[in-house]
Amino acid sequence: MNSVILEAKHIYKQFYDPVKFDVLKDINFQVKAGEFVSVIGKSGCGKSTLLYILSTMDTDYQGELYVDGKKMTGLKEKELAAVRNEKIGFVFQFHYLLNEFTVLENILLPARKLAKKPEAALKDRAHFLLKTLDISKLAEKNPRQLSGGEKQRVAIARAMINEPAIIMGDEPTGNLDKRNSEIVFSTFQQLAQEFNQSLLIVTHDPEFAERTNRIIEMEDGRIIRQ
8 A cells, every 4th residue: 555645634725915815725635655646727726826835835824734744734944945855856847957067967956955875876866867767868968958858857857866755846848849748748657657756746738637647626726626
């Protein structure tokens, strides 16, 4: 039986514009180890707001959040930052690679920040990920030399470097053409199947969502299907 990696319990979130209104209403769900889950819904339904809470970036909510069995709700920012670096990998619509570094150095940045393993072990891990994602030839290149799909695969390798409990994505194929979107989807699928990696991906792409293990559909701040 797969362990629960992410759990949201009765999460509510209010905005003030100018009066108080609920943007998230009683959100409850789990993501288990190795599950590839997509979150869909129309713009404004609360998907991105939810992702900010689940990623521990937004702490102004009611309810409880657990990552890898540990309660996040109520932790101090320093503790949450440590959880984000060690337990959560991020892949965004824009890759946020640093042009002053090579591909290899970009991938190593979160691991060097975590500083839990010697440099040689970190480089071994980075090269393993480059090979796994079929981008070894890019290791010494500058991000400016890469295609959009290559940049996203580098971003995925960077997200994987600390062996996170879960990878969260915010429209990771939103900026890509069909061919590169397919490459990124296949990469995520490979991570779930071969590495038992949990993935929670917010997407506007119905074709992407339909091929994931499970769809969480949101409407007006609520989950209407999961």
